Each structure stands twice: as structure tokens, then as C-alpha cells.
Amino acid sequence: MTSVPAVERPRVVHHGLGRIFFSKPIRVLGLSIILLYILMALLGPVIFPPQIALVANPAKVFQGPTWADPLGTDFQGVSVLAEVVLGARGVLMVGIAAAFFIVVLGVLVGLVAGFVGGLVDTVLMRVTDLFIAVPQFPLLLLVASILNTSSPWMLVLMLSLTSWGALARSVRSQVLSLRERDFVEAARGLGLGTRNIAFKVILPNMLSYVAMNFMISITGAIYAEVGLLFLGVTPFNPDNWGVMLRQAAGTSGALYTTKSMFYVLAPLLAILLLQSGIIFVLGALDEVFNPRLRKGGARA
Amino acid sequence: MLACDQVVKRFAIRRGWRAQLVTAVNQVSISVPAAQVLCIVGESGCGKTTLGKMLAGVLPPTEGSVTVDGVEVSARRTAERERAALKVQLVHQDPFSTLNPVHTIGEELSLPLIHHRIVPKSHLREECERLLTLTGLNPKAVLDKYPHELSGGQRQRAVLALALSVRPRYLVADEAVSMVDVSSRLIMLDLFLEIASTQDLGLVFITHDFGVARYVGYEGTITVMYLGRVVEQGPTEQVIHHPCHPYTQVLLSSIPALQAGRDFMPQKIVPRSFEVPSLEHLPVGCVFEPRCPFATEACSQSAPQLRATDKASSQQAACLLVEATSTGVVG
Amino acid sequence: MMRTIRRFGVAVVMIWMVTTLTFFLIRLMPGNPIATAYQTLLQQGMTAQQAAVQIHILYDVYPNQPVLTQYFVYLWNLVHGNLGTSIVYTGRPVLGLILAAAPWTLLLVSMGLLISFVIGLLLGVIVAIHRDTWIDNLTSQVASVFHGVPNYITGFIFLYFFTVMWPWFPFGNIYNPSIAVGLTFPFVASVAYHAVLPVAAYVFGAFGGWTLSTKSAAMAVLGDDFMMADKIRGLTSAQRLDHLVNNSILPLFTGFVLSLGFMFGGSVFIESMFSIPGLGYLVQSATTQRDYPVMQATFMLLSAAVILANFAADTLYSRIDPRIRN
Numbered sequence: 039m040t041s042v043p044a045v046e047r048p049r050v051v052h053h054g055l056g057r058i059f060f061s062k063p064i065r066v067l068g069l070s071i072i073l074l075y076i077l078m079a080l081l082g083p084v085i086f087p088p089q090i091a092l093v094a095n096p097a098k099v100f101q102g103p104t105w106a107d108p109l110g111t112d113f114q115g116v117s118v119l120a121e122v123v124l125g126a127r128g129v130l131m132v133g134i135a136a137a138f139f140i141v142v143l144g145v146l147v148g149l150v151a152g153f154v155g156g157l158v159d160t161v162l163m164r165v166t167d168l169f170i171a172v173p174q175f176p177l178l179l180l181v182a183s184i185l186n187t188s189s190p191w192m193l194v195l196m197l198s199l200t201s202w203g204a205l206a207r208s209v210r211s212q213v214l215s216l217r218e219r220d221f222v223e224a225a226r227g228l229g230l231g232t233r234n235i236a237f238k239v240i241l242p243n244m245l246s247y248v249a250m251n252f253m254i255s256i257t258g259a260i261y262a263e264v265g266l267l268f269l270g271v272t273p274f275n276p277d278n279w280g281v282m283l284r285q286a287a288g289t290s291g292a293l294y295t296t297k298s299m300f301y302v303l304a305p306l307l308a309i310l311l312l313q314s315g316i317i318f319v320l321g322a323l324d325e326v327f328n329p330r331l332r333k334g335g336a337r338a
Numbered sequence: 339m340l341a342c343d344q345v346v347k348r349f350a351i352r353r354g355w356r357a358q359l360v361t362a363v364n365q366v367s368i369s370v371p372a373a374q375v376l377c378i379v380g381e382s383g384c385g386k387t388t389l390g391k392m393l394a395g396v397l398p399p400t401e402g403s404v405t406v407d408g409v410e411v412s413a414r415r416t417a418e419r420e421r422a423a424l425k426v427q428l429v430h431q432d433p434f435s436t437l438n439p440v441h442t443i444g445e446e447l448s449l450p451l452i453h454h455r456i457v458p459k460s461h462l463r464e465e466c467e468r469l470l471t472l473t474g475l476n477p478k479a480v481l482d483k484y485p486h487e488l489s490g491g492q493r494q495r496a497v498l499a500l501a502l503s504v505r506p507r508y509l510v511a512d513e514a515v516s517m518v519d520v521s522s523r524l525i526m527l528d529l530f531l532e533i534a535s536t537q538d539l540g541l542v543f544i545t546h547d548f549g550v551a552r553y554v555g556y557e558g559t560i561t562v563m564y565l566g567r568v569v570e571q572g573p574t575e576q577v578i579h580h581p582c583h584p585y586t587q588v589l590l591s592s593i594p595a596l597q598a599g600r601d602f603m604p605q606k607i608v609p610r611s612f613e614v615p616s617l618e619h620l621p622v623g624c625v626f627e628p629r630c631p632f633a634t635e636a637c638s639q640s641a642p643q644l645r646a647t648d649k650a651s652s653q654q655a656a657c658l659l660v661e662a663t664s665t666g667v668v669g
Numbered sequence: 670m671m672r673t674i675r676r677f678g679v680a681v682v683m684i685w686m687v688t689t690l691t692f693f694l695i696r697l698m699p700g701n702p703i704a705t706a707y708q709t710l711l712q713q714g715m716t717a718q719q720a721a722v723q724i725h726i727l728y729d730v731y732p733n734q735p736v737l738t739q740y741f742v743y744l745w746n747l748v749h750g751n752l753g754t755s756i757v758y759t760g761r762p763v764l765g766l767i768l769a770a771a772p773w774t775l776l777l778v779s780m781g782l783l784i785s786f787v788i789g790l791l792l793g794v795i796v797a798i799h800r801d802t803w804i805d806n807l808t809s810q811v812a813s814v815f816h817g818v819p820n821y822i823t824g825f826i827f828l829y830f831f832t833v834m835w836p837w838f839p840f841g842n843i844y845n846p847s848i849a850v851g852l853t854f855p856f857v858a859s860v861a862y863h864a865v866l867p868v869a870a871y872v873f874g875a876f877g878g879w880t881l882s883t884k885s886a887a888m889a890v891l892g893d894d895f896m897m898a899d900k901i902r903g904l905t906s907a908q909r910l911d912h913l914v915n916n917s918i919l920p921l922f923t924g925f926v927l928s929l930g931f932m933f934g935g936s937v938f939i940e941s942m943f944s945i946p947g948l949g950y951l952v953q954s955a956t957t958q959r960d961y962p963v964m965q966a967t968f969m970l971l972s973a974a975v976i977l978a979n980f981a982a983d984t985l986y987s988r989i990d991p992r993i994r995n
Contacts, residue, residue, distance in 0.1 A: 221435060228504055269938070
């Protein structure tokens with residue numbers, strides 16, 4: 039029998055990560071897609087220097103795929119592939135940052151409301167209900183036109199402030215059911231203290247849920263971000279798939295020619311592919327944070 | 339001394355429009371001296387689990403007080419009371435749900451050790467191993483396991499180790515062997531007794547089984563509860579051999595005999611009714627009156643107080659009829 | 670009954686809160702058109718009072734009133750059914766604009782919702798019955814990917830393929846303007862023809878979610894003891910299917926009513942993309958043109974739709990499910 043140091047070992051997370059991700063081909067696919075996007079975001083400007091790649095070329099407007107421009111060209115003769123790759127950084131950064139704040143805000147509000155209870159719970163949940171009741175897109179439209187800013191951080195702020203409600207509500211209801219469990223009572227009996235019980239006893243039980251929500255929030259935030267730019271409510275912000283869409287639908291004239299197919303579809307497919315990648319790894323994520331799923335036939 | 343004085347616990351139950359108060363534990367006073375054993379016996383719903391939780395400080399009493407070595411722990415928490423409350427640890431009925439499913443046993447044990455700074459961080463591992471060895475587990479085999487990877491007996495031992503991690507003076511074990519395989523129950527009971535005696539722990543053992551109570555509390559005392567009240571208490575052997583309260587007699591005479599003709603009670607005592615009254619509609623007089631085979635008119639009028647059955651012994655019973663014949667209703 | 674009344678009270682309070690919130694949010698907007706118009710009139714040499722009167726005639730507000738007074742005037746008008754007048758469509762009452770736009774949104778949203786619900790229900794039950802087979806794996810993955818895809822993506826794809834690549838469907842508007850409006854066959858046919866793509870966009874954006882929630886609801890029911898009991902009792906598979914559908918639809922009902930409210934929010938994209946003169950389009954154009962009486966009213970209406978749908982779902986659910994009713 040080999041001895042493994044128990045308590046010095048870092049948290050549950052690093053438990054056969056490779057095995058979990060490589061156990062199913064669909065997870066490998068999902069992981070590769072996500073890695074591809076991260077590479078695009080990190081290395082985009084290196085592969086396609088914007089000063090060179092984004093220069094208009096009236097000679098090759100709306101061309102089909104060629105070796106030089108694998109996804110064809112847009113209404114200015116710019117390579118669509120370059121536009122998509124260069125758009126990744128802004129889109130991903132805003133999406134990930136917004137998802138991060140959504141999760142932090144949602145978990146914090148839900149945890150506090152569910153754990154403290156009483157008046158705090160009532161007040162927090164009324165506010166949450168209000169945020170849930172207001173339809174997100176119209177609210178985003180409203181706030182976006184008030185702030186009238188092209189700063190990505192304001193965009194992050196807007197996106198996270200308008201979409202934490204649902205997570206807070208479900209975290210709260212999970213906390214309510216978890217705190218009735220015997221191990222929470224045992225923790226109270228052991229005098230572990232409120233903060234420990236909230237963050238070290240209850241929170242780890244929701245980690246897989248929170249992690250999956252983080253991933254889904256990324257896609258949600260990206261949709262909202264691209265949608266806002268598509269509607270043109272926030273000021274012009276180049277290098278974004280939403281702006282590509284807006285131009286495709288509007289001024290570029292792409293909707294009057296069948297030659298523009300790659301240009302029109304590229305940003306849409308870029309988003310759909312990212313969404314698929316994220317969906318494909320969700321099952322693996324659940325297993326990483328939920329030790330009970332690891333043994334035996336866990337399903338994707 | 340772990341003691342509670344006239345503790346009452348009421349729960350609010352929603353019944354459509356209004357909330358109804360249900361008294362789960364009604365004016366119970368018990369005490370366990372250090373390193374002694376007390377068994378609480380009763381059927382499900384008698385309030386024994388609720389009482390156990392109040393003793394262990396995880397459930398505040400509605401009325402009355404709980405004291406640990408002279409410190410009242412049921413009042414508003416102070417640092418001193420926190421420390422006193424920590425001296426009493428509860429061992430839950432279901433070991434599986436008592437262990438956090440996302441922690442390994444090692445992580446689970448480390449939490450209280452770190453929080454209360456019981457050992458320096460460098461000795462964390464040694465202390466975990468010590469606790470597990472104490473409860474008869476092989477530390478190397480279980481330290482890195484998740485609860486779902488352990489057997490029922492291993493889980494029960496791990497829960498015991500967890501309770502011992504804060505170095506308590508009293509253990510409250512709630513049906514601690516009911517989830518263990520029947521064949522290993524005796525081993526678990528021995529483990530409890532062994533740990534209680536080597537660690538000098540006071541033990542409150544909650545069970546529905548007189549056999550278990552007698553085995554564990556042979557030299558201690560026994561408390562019989564029915565519908566939230568103590569109906570009889572006294573030294574274990576005294577209560578088992580000379581039950582005074584009709585309810586205790588019914589319980590004892592319903593124990594099936596292993597050998598024909600070797601029934602525990604020489605005389606079968608059968609209740610008038612097998613229907614236990616609901617906690618929401620308790621009888622006005624003695625709670626056992628509707629089922630008591632000896633009930634008189636007076637029994638339905640007023641609730642009897644717990645009083646000594648005999649000047650010579652420390653046995654007490656809450657029955658109007660016991661006064662008439664000091665040796666119990668059926669003697 | 671008392672609970673229903675209380676819930677309704679909460680709903681009304683929430684609508685009031687949203688109204689208040691929007692009122693003050695909108696006052697923070699830069700480029701307030703009324704202030705701009707007022708300044709222009711002053712520069713043209715009018716006195717302050719003349720300009721104020723002129724503004725009042727044009728926009729039905731007094732520019733110099735304190736915000737709080739404006740708020741109370743707004744609330745007072747609101748409970749009397751007066752939503753103010755549009756700034757962009759000078760002098761047109763907002764209520765009229767909304768009433769003209771609402772039917773189109775209602776039509777498209779409810780069609781989209783119904784069709785996606787039926788498709789999702791069917792797929793979900795099929796998947797639940799064939800769980801862990803390739804049918805399940807394939808359908809569930811596809812549904813997961815489509816679940817959460819915003820309708821502007823599906824809409825845009827349909828728009829491009831079916832009006833540009835293969836111009837099988839008309840682009841823009843909701844009926845052919847050369848046909849007289851009325852309950853005539855050509856008019857209804859024209860509306861139906863124009864509605865195909867927008868409705869399809871709604872359906873593709875929503876069926877995935879319905880499939881997944883039907884699947885999980887149906888699987889929960891399949892695991893229930895009484896389904897097993899049905900099997901033992903020897904009920905035919907058709908009877909068991911009936912049982913399954915009856916028991917798993919119930920929890921989905923809440924979601925159905927709830928999403929009615931949310932889909933109005935999604936109408937912003939579809940309607941601006943297909944140029945359909947509905948509520949979503951109204952919200953979008955009012956926002957970009959800073960027509961804030963219209964913004965305020967449409968925004969309030971969309972929120973009220975969600976809040977009321979929520980209320981209806983709660984009430985309905987407690988009516989249907991006997992476990993909650995008592």
C-alpha cells in the first residue's frame with residue numbers, strides 16, 4: 039500500500055484531470071475548440087498584424103475562399119479569417135470577465151441570502167427578483183444607451199449587473215437545502231464558524247454547479263455583447279464579431295449578394311463553435327468538481 | 339457534568355393558514371456525570387433525537403437550559419460558552435450524510451483541527467492518523483478516500499473520529515449503530531465503550547433498543563421517553579428489572595425472546611391501543627393514558643410529575659398509579 | 670385564494686418598482702431630446718416661458734419641472750392610461766404606437782413558443798424513452814448546443830439563406846403593403862408567408878431548452894415508483910406513455926408560461942432584423958432615437974409581461990398540482 043500525503047495535498051480539483059478529460063472523445067473535441075479560441079485571443083495580432091491584415095483592398099471585395107484568404111473577403115476586401123481571429127480577443131475577454139463577475143455576484147448574494155436568512159434574505163431576494171423580472175436585452179439596451187460608452191470594462195459591468203439574478207436565486211435554494219444536511223449540522227457542532235461553514239463546507243458542494251454556470255455565463259455574456267454591438271446601441275468598437283454582423287446586415291450590402299456567404303456566416307459560426315466547445319466540456323467539469331461522479335459510469 | 343434543566347423544544351408546523359406549535363420535548367431534565375453513561379430509550383417520534391441535538395448544542399432549546407461542566411451553553415454564545423459547547427459532540431445517526439461528500443476523510447478531519455488550532459499545522463497528518471487509529475481504522479486506507487468509497491462501518495468510525503477531533507468530554511450518540519450491519523453492531527458498541535473509557539468521556543447513548551441500552555449502559559442510568567416527556571428514569575438494571583411505568587413495562591414485554599418461554603417480562607403487558615397520539619393532539623392528562631392498560635379516571639385529568647418510586651432507590655417514574663404501589667403498577 | 674391575492678400584490682409592486690427605476694434611469698440619459706429642443710427654442714430668441722409652452726404643446730411635458738414632480742405626473746397619467754406622447758413621431762400617443770405594434774409581437778412570439786414547445790416535448794419524451802442510446806446522445810448534444818443560442822444567430826442564418834441565397838421568402842415587414850389590411854384570405858396568407866422565417870428563428874432558439882427540460886422531467890418520472898408499478902401492472906406501452914406525458918408536462922407548464930414573458934424580450938433582435946413593426950422593433954428604434962416616452966412605456970410593458978407571466982405560472986402551478994393545492 040502506498041502512502042499519499044493527505045492534508046498537504048491541494049484541493050480535490052487535481053484528481054486525475056487528464057483521465058476525466060480524455061475519457062470521452064467529445065470532451066477532447068470540446069477542449070481543443072476552447073484551446074483554439076484561447077490561442078486566437080492570445081496570438082491573434084501576432085498572426086494577423088492589424089495594420090497589415092485589416093487594410094482595405096477594393097480589388098478583392100466579396101471573394102470566395104482562396105489559399106490566401108481561407109474564409110474569403112468582406113465588403114472592403116479584408117480577409118474574413120483575419121477579422122474573426124482578431125475579434126476573438128475582445129469578445130473572449132469581455133465574456134470571461136463578465137462571467138467571472140456574474141458568478142462572484144450570484145454566488146455571494148445567493149450564499150449570504152440563503153445562509154443568513156431573515157430580513158437580509160428577504161431584501162436580497164426582492165432585489166434579485168426585480169433583476170430577474172426585467173428582461174435582460176431591453177434592460178441592456180437601456181443601460182447601454184445611458185452609459186453610451188465603448189469601454190470594454192463598462193460593457194463587462196453592464197453585462198454582469200444585468201445577469202447575476204438567476205444564479206443568485208438557484209445558489210440560494212441550493213444553500214437552503216444543503217444547510218439542512220447532517221454534515222452542516224455536524225460542522226456547526228464542531229464549532230467551525232459561519233465563514234468556514236459557508237465557504238469550506240457548503241460552497242465545495244456547489245462547486246461543480248458554479249463551474250458549469252461560469253462556462254455557460256461566458257457564452258451568455260458573449261451573446262449579449264455581440265448582440266448589443268449588432269444592434270448598434272453601444273458606440274462603434276471595431277474588431278468584434280458583433281460589429282462584423284452589424285455591417286453584414288447593414289451598410290456593407292452583404293445582404294444583396296450571394297457572394298458574401300462566408301463573410302456573413304463566419305462570425306455566426308465562430309460563436310456557435312465556441313458555444314459547442316463549452317457545452318462539450320461541461321460534463322467533464324461536473325466530474326472534476328464532484329468526486330461522487332468519478333467512479334463508475336459517469337455520463338457526459 | 340452534562341445536564342439539561344427543564345428543557346422544552348417547540349417547532350412551528352405550517353398547517354395551511356396558521357402555524358401550529360408542536361412540542362417535541364417537554365420539560366426534560368437529565369444529567370450525565372463525567373465519564374458516565376446515560377441511555378435514552380424511546381420509540382421514534384418521542385423526542386430523543388431532538389433532546390440529543392439540544393444536549394450537543396446544535397439546536398437551541400425553546401425553554402430551559404443546558405449546562406456543560408457548570409457553563410450554561412444554551413444562552414447567547416460567548417467565547418467561553420463556545421468552548422464549553424465544543425466539549426459535547428454529537429455522533430449522528432446516518433454516517434453517510436454526516437460526512438461532506440466532496441471532502442476526503444483527511445480534509446474533513448483537518449477542518450476542525452485547523453480552525454480550533456488543536457495541533458500545529460505540521461502535526462496535522464499525525465493527528466488525523468491518531469484519530470483514525472483510535473477508532474479502529476487504517477489511516478493509510480481511508481485518509482484519501484471520499485465518503486462514498488468507504489463501507490458503512492468505516493464511515494461510522496470516521497464520524498466518530500471527526501467527533502473526537504475537537505477533544506470532547508461528552509459524546510451524544512444518536513442511534514449510532516442503527517445504520518451498521520447487524521453482524522458488526524456489537525463491535526461498534528464495544529468501540530464506543532472502549533473509547534468512552536480510555537478517553538474518559540461521558541456518553542449519552544440514544545437508542546430505541548433496550549438490549550443496546552442495557553449493553554452500553556449496564557453501569558449507568560437509563561431514561562425512557564414517550565411523546566416528548568421522560569416517563570421513567572433510574573439505574574439501568576433497576577429500571578430493566580423493576581420497570582415502574584406502564585409504558586416501560588409495555589416496551590420491555592414487547593421484546594421478542596430468543597428462546598421460547600424466556601420472555602424478558604414474566605407477564606405480558608399489552609397496551610389498550612396501538613395508535614400513538616399525534617404530537618399535535620396530545621392528551622390533556624397523562625400522555626400514555628389513551629393506551630395505558632391500567633388507566634383510571636384520574637389519569638385523563640392531570641399530567642403526572644416525575645417522582646421517586648421508592649425512597650431507597652434513585653428510580654423515578656411519571657405515573658399517578660405508581661404512588662399507590664411503590665413497587666410499580668404491576669409488581 | 671388569499672395567497673393568489675398576495676402574489677398579485679407582489680406583482681403589482683414589482684411593476685411599480687420597474688416603472689420607477691426606468692423613469693429615473695431614463696432621466697440620466699445623455700442627449701435628452703427635450704432639453705435639446707428647449708435650448709434650440711431659447712437660441713431662436715423665444716423667452717423661457719414661450720419656449721416652455723411650446724415644448725409643452727409639442728411633447729406634453731414642462732421642461733423646467735422638478736424631476737420628482739414629473740415622476741408623479743407620469744404616475745398619475747399612467748394609472749389613467751395615458752402613456753404620454755412620442756417625441757420622434759411628434760404628438761402621437763405612445764399607447765397608440767404600442768397597440769399598433771403589440772399584435773405582431775404577440776402573434777410571432779406565441780407561434781414560436783408553441784411550436785418550439787411541441788417539438789421540444791416530442792423530442793424530450795423520445796429521448797427519455799431511448800435514454801443512453803445514440804438517439805439520446807445525438808439529440809441531447811444538439812439540443813444542448815441550440816439551447817441558449819440567441820435567436821439573432823438563427824434568425825440571421827435563416828435571413829441570409831432563405832432571402833438572399835435562395836430568395837424563397839420575402840424580406841422585411843410582416844405583410845405585403847400592396848394588400849389591403851383586413852381579415853381577408855390574401856392578407857392572412859401574406860402575413861403567414863412573412864412570418865415563416867421569424868417564427869422559425871424563435872423555434873430554433875428555443876426548442877433545445879424545451880427538449881432538455883422535458884427529458885429531465887420525463888426521466889425523473891420514469892424513475893418514479895409508480896411508472897415501475899405501471900409496468901408491473903402490465904399496462905400497455907401506450908398507456909404508460911400517456912402516464913409519462915401527463916406527469917412530466919406538469920412541471921414544464923410553469924416554464925412555458927414563464928418563457929412567454931421572456932420571449933418578448935428576445936423580440937428585439939428578430940423584429941429589428943426582419944423589420945417587423947412590433948414591440949421589439951419599437952424598443953430598439955426608440956432607444957437609438959432617444960424617444961424616451963416610448964422607451965419608458967415599452968420597457969415597462971416588457972417587464973410587466975415577465976412579472977405577470979411569473980404570477981400566472983405560480984398561480985396556475987398551484988392550481989394544477991394537487992400536492993401544492995392543499
